[in-house]
Amino acid sequence: MAQFVREDDGGDGGGGGGFGCEYEVKVYSLKNDKWKKIEGLPIRLRLLSKPFFHILNRRGYGVFAGHALHWIVPQRRQLGIRDCVLGFDIRDDKFFELLQPDYENKGMNFQVDVGVVEGNLCVMCNYEHVCVDVWVMKEYGVKESWCKMFSVQGIKWISAFMFLRPLVYSKDGGKVLLEVNGEKLLWYDWKNKHAKVVRVRGGPSSFGSEMYVESLIRINDGDRIYWKKQQELDEEEEEKRKTDMNKRDDFLSVGFKLKL
Numbered sequence: 001m002a003q004f005v006r007e008d009d010g011g012d013g014g015g016g017g018g019f020g021c022e023y024e025v026k027v028y029s030l031k032n033d034k035w036k037k038i039e040g041l042p043i044r045l046r047l048l049s050k051p052f053f054h055i056l057n058r059r060g061y062g063v064f065a066g067h068a069l070h071w072i073v074p075q076r077r078q079l080g081i082r083d084c085v086l087g088f089d090i091r092d093d094k095f096f097e098l099l100q101p102d103y104e105n106k107g108m109n110f111q112v113d114v115g116v117v118e119g120n121l122c123v124m125c126n127y128e129h130v131c132v133d134v135w136v137m138k139e140y141g142v143k144e145s146w147c148k149m150f151s152v153q154g155i156k157w158i159s160a161f162m163f164l165r166p167l168v169y170s171k172d173g174g175k176v177l178l179e180v181n182g183e184k185l186l187w188y189d190w191k192n193k194h195a196k197v198v199r200v201r202g203g204p205s206s207f208g209s210e211m212y213v214e215s216l217i218r219i220n221d222g223d224r225i226y227w228k229k230q231q232e233l234d235e236e237e238e239e240k241r242k243t244d245m246n247k248r249d250d251f252l253s254v255g256f257k258l259k260l
Contacts, residue, residue, distance in 0.1 A: 027093055042095050044073045044084055063114050065121040066140030067091055070098065070114050083112035085123065101135045101146035117166045117176070122149075129160040150190030152178070157197075167211060179209045 023045050025038040062069040073084040085098040103110065103125050113124040121140060125133040131153035139145035152164060158180060167177045170187065177198070178186045183206055185198040 036093065038093055038095070040094070042086065042097065044081075044086060044097070045095065062088075063116050063121070065116045065119065066137075068096075070121065072112055072114050075111070085112070085114055098141075099143040101143070101148070104133065104148075106131065113163070113165065115165045118169060122166060124164055124166075126161060126164065129162055132161050132164045134166055150176070150188070152188060152195075154193075155186075155195050158184070167209060182206050182208060185209065 023041065025041060025045070026035045027038060028035050062071060064070075068087040068089045070085055070087050073086045075082045075084075085100055087096050087098050088094070089096060098121075100112070100123065103112075106127050108127040108130070110125050110127045113126065115122050115124065117136065120136050120138065122134060122136045125135065127133075131151060133151045134149050135146050136149050137146055152161065160181075162181045163179075164181075165179045167179060167185075169176050174191060175187045175189050178188050178195075180186055185200070186195045187198060188195045
């Protein structure tokens with residue numbers, strides 16, 4: 001786990017020369033049961049403190065792909081800094097900046113978001129909420145492997161793309177399930193540029209979606225310990241029951257007499 005601890009409460013630009021707040025990063029190891037402080041933090045890490053950025057755009061979740069967690073560090077136009085994909089390699093506990101694709105110039109400003117689809121890292125390039133290009137990194141860490149998969153625009157019942165994220169491909173690979181604005185799920189056919197709403201009966205008006213994969217491994221270590229102790233108690237009880245039965249059988253096999 002990565003823990004960001006704000007040391008400077010002066011706000012954006014307070015004492016940081018326009019680079020936000022200082023951060024201390026620690027990683028907790030379940031194996032060693034202790035925290036480790038990460039040294040050599042990149043200066044761009046300070047930009048994660050931009051007000052409301054993560055709340056409105058949901059970019060602070062840490063997308064996992066290719067043995068690393070990823071965040072979008074928001075742009076600072078006044079400093080000439082554009083969106084940056086910042087990664088944290090869980091193998092050596094080091095931060096790095098991931099090279100991005102060569103985005104198309106459409107004569108509009110754009111913002112970048114990050115996600116994962118079918119295990120591959122992807123970025124969503126949002127052009128002023130009018131059009132969104134989705135790029136996928138086919139080979140992790142190789143800039144040349146970025147591939148523009150599709151572009152979404154002109155869906156008549158969506159006035160603006162405030163937030164868009166691909167979730168999963170269809171079985172035939174011809175469609176992709178999209179979460180749009182935290183309000184709709186769409187099956188999008190990128191070849192025919194056709195979208196179909198996925199309706200969930202009784203679902204909330206706004207939501208956040210995540211991919212869920214079942215596993216035989218328990219995530220909650222507390223549950224694992226509880227069930228292990230319970231199993232040991234059950235085994236002890238079963239052993240005691242067998243011992244009592246053996247004693248009873250031995251007693252009956254000896255025999256006895258009753259005098260009236």
